[in-house]
């Protein structure tokens with residue numbers, strides 16, 4: 082069997098694996114990405130494409146702000162592939178309040194992050210809501226907006242990252258699964274194809290990352306879910322910002338082609354072994370109804386397609402980023418819990434800094450892998 | 462409200478579905494038949510009850526009486542027949558989503574039989590998306606369903622038995638057929654003759670086909686054989702069609718052009734249910750892998766009729782009954798010995814119907830230019846207006862299978878979900894990357910397989926039952 086040696090191996094060709102490899106290459110390394118299917122085949126290629134700072138967990142805000150700066154300057158990151166992502170920024174993302182209770186919830190949120198020193202989430206009244214969303218239903222009374230937010234096309238973004246990474250010297254091995262990990266003086270990565278060796282190993286395995294962790298005897302949360310999206314036929318342009326619900330689950334946006342992409346908490350059927358995620362019509366019903374209530378124009382829409390994607394979900398809804406607790410020179414970045422697309426421009430960069438320079442310019446402590454075992458053992 | 466449950470749900474009330482339903486009901490299975498048409502019959506016997514009532518069957522031809530018999534048997538059976546029901550989802554666990562006259566609902570079945578039949582192969586030649594161009598089968602559908610006959614001169618172009626049949630049906634109804642342009646090359650006719658001895662055993666069927674060609678000549682319909690380089694011209698709609706024959710280029714004016722290069726299995730539902738598919742090199746199409754009972758790679762899903770491979774309407778009946786017998790056996794209504802005993806005459810008849818296939822498959826192989834369009838400006842995806850050139854570019858960016866190419870181009874993302882462009886996209890990718898069709902694969906088809914209005918989905922009837930939760934927090 083042939084053995085390929087390099088300095089860093091990344092398991093998982095999603096956006097986070099690809100971005101980590103790309104940033105390691107920028108630091109002079111020669112990473113290989115091993116992907117069991119194809120690049121962007123899972124969450125990174127099938128998500129809703131929402132580039133959202135709004136309503137993030139406070140621990141994620143510094144990362145999300147830095148990520149947004151990079152989205153707004155994609156050319157620095159992706160060079161000639163930047164336009165491929167079809168990113169549009171500054172369209173805003175709006176959480177809509179339908180009731181006084183919704184409004185109080187949003188006011189409390191705005192106060193909470195203002196107290197932490199952030200001011201990107203702005204309360205809007207009935208009039209400003211209508212200016213932002215002329216087609217919104219009459220009963221909506223206000224909302225919370227993050228004005229820099231935007232959207233991009235997920236699969237094309239994954240491909241732009243891949244092409245840029247290749248340009249920087251990253252190698253991709255697709256259709257090959259990592260099946261075993263051994264550590265002597267270096268990593269020995271066993272796969273369904275051949276053997277790879279390296280000094281450094283990075284686990285960006287998305288919904289399957291816990292399996293890779295268990296190969297080195299490390300127990301991390303196995304949470305995962307099948308998030309469902311549905312898309313309509315073309316509609317006249319009626320909404321620019323991305324919209325989310327406050328009292329009800331909904332995420333909603335219109336793309337430049339006129340189709341409307343609907344998601345936000347609809348669960349499909351998830352099967353990690355078959356690697357499939359199937360939409361469930363019985364669960365899509367409520368979202369269909371919610372859309373028609375928030376945007377009466379949607380009563381004319383037709384659903385042409387639905388799909389679901391597998392995504393890791395951590396108990397505290399924030400990712401795992403940091404060193405393995407059981408193995409040397411191994412790092413994790415996964416568990417983005419349904420909102421890792423926006424973070425894909427920053428996490429790989431921070432992780433590369435952490436690996437090569439020993440420190441990240443932004444705080445990553447909240448994402449340390451050890452937090453779950455600390456919680457279980459009641460911290461000491 | 463509790464969910465609707467059946468033993469067997471059949472999608473499609475063509476010859477396969479009707480025959481299966483009658484047999485299944487007879488064996489005691491609680492059977493439901495779902496079909497989007499308003500009356501039983503399928504493609505071939507569309508609207509057959511009304512045609513019979515009006516004494517109009519002879520307009521189509523005597524063979525169509527068989528359809529009226531089947532429809533009568535379905536009506537007389539205990540199977541529940543639901544017309545006007547568009548199925549947009551079948552799942553491996555036996556759930557079916559459909560939109561009927563009273564809205565959308567879910568139906569649960571212990572076994573699902575897909576009897577969705579065939580669809581016309583797309584014919585992506587220059588100009589094929591202009592108004593005034595349609596499929597030969599689609600024109601026949603209008604004629605059968607609504608008695609609509611074109612009132613402008615019609616040019617029919619392509620290959621396959623259906624072009625002769627429809628030319629005759631339209632001509633008998635008073636339509637002017639300006640020309641029949643046949644793409645079958647003369648060389649192919651010679652090689653197909655090798656299959657003739659076996660085909661002759663199919664007897665009647667073959668004679669019928671020969672009879673059609675003779676009658677076309679007798680009616681004086683202008684017929685050109687071995688044409689190539691078809692190209693439809695016109696500004697806002699089709700005005701004419703040009704072609705090569707006998708070494709020179711010809712042009713005919715045409716108000717309506719009917720194209721046809723044979724039919725292929727309509728496998729959208731079986732694809733969306735993840736039934737394993739195989740590339741059929743003889744019929745140059747994808748079809749679901751089925752065993753001798755129509756069982757697929759998915760435990761609860763069976764397929765019968767042209768949807769499992771093109772064998773024609775008579776074979777579809779046998780295949781439908783075989784699938785029904787196997788279902789009755791699997792659901793413990795009959796034992797294996799009885800299943801096998803009842804299957805014997807079906808298998809014998811099936812073997813007879815199959816004898817003519819090698820000849821037909823060889824003779825009516827679709828024209829190469831319709832399988833692999835070469836003109837860069839020809840549109841391959843009519844929903845999203847994607848051209849040959851755009852698809853080639855996507856392949857070189859990394860769109861090396863239909864699902865990846867789809868995202869680079871939006872090809873296949875429109876309302877038809879790639880029914881019309883799937884075969885063309887796959888052959889372009891195979892050609893550009895030097896791989897086989899089997900290696901290139903097919904689109905993944907997503908629910909809903911047919912578009913569903915948002916408000917219809919919002920009113921969906923059916924409760925979650927026995928479904929896995931969709932998330933795991935282990």
Ligand SMILES: Cc1cc2nc3c(=O)[nH]c(=O)nc-3n(C[C@H](O)[C@H](O)[C@H](O)COP(=O)(O)OP(=O)(O)OC[C@H]3O[C@@H](n4cnc5c(N)ncnc54)[C@H](O)[C@@H]3O)c2cc1C
Nearest residue numbers: 093095097117125128129131259287390417420421422423
């Ligand atoms: C339907 C849906 C909608 C979403 N909408 C949004 C949104 O609007 N905004 C937002 O910010 N986020 C959104 N997300 C979340 C976002 O898509 C993810 O957080 C992000 O893509 C995760 O990237 P990843 O690289 O961690 O995982 P993935 O993209 O899943 O990549 C992990 C890869 O690792 C590979 N792999 C795993 N194990 C192995 C192994 N042993 N060997 C080889 N390869 C392996 C897998 O095949 C996979 O390709 C959504 C997610 C879904 C599913």
Ligand SMILES: Cc1cc2nc3c(=O)[nH]c(=O)nc-3n(C[C@H](O)[C@H](O)[C@H](O)COP(=O)(O)OP(=O)(O)OC[C@H]3O[C@@H](n4cnc5c(N)ncnc54)[C@H](O)[C@@H]3O)c2cc1C
Nearest residue numbers: 473475476477497503504505548577578598766767773774
């Ligand atoms: C347009 C066309 C015209 C044809 N005309 C002739 C002809 O005149 N003579 C001839 O010998 N052969 C004809 N054929 C070939 C012929 O279709 C078959 O040999 C024969 O009808 C196959 O029978 P079947 O039962 O397999 O399918 P079909 O007869 O095609 O029946 C399938 C049925 O399933 C229904 N269906 C499909 N999908 C769905 C869905 N998602 N939801 C609900 N219902 C659905 C359809 O409405 C249809 O009624 C034609 C084929 C086509 C495509």
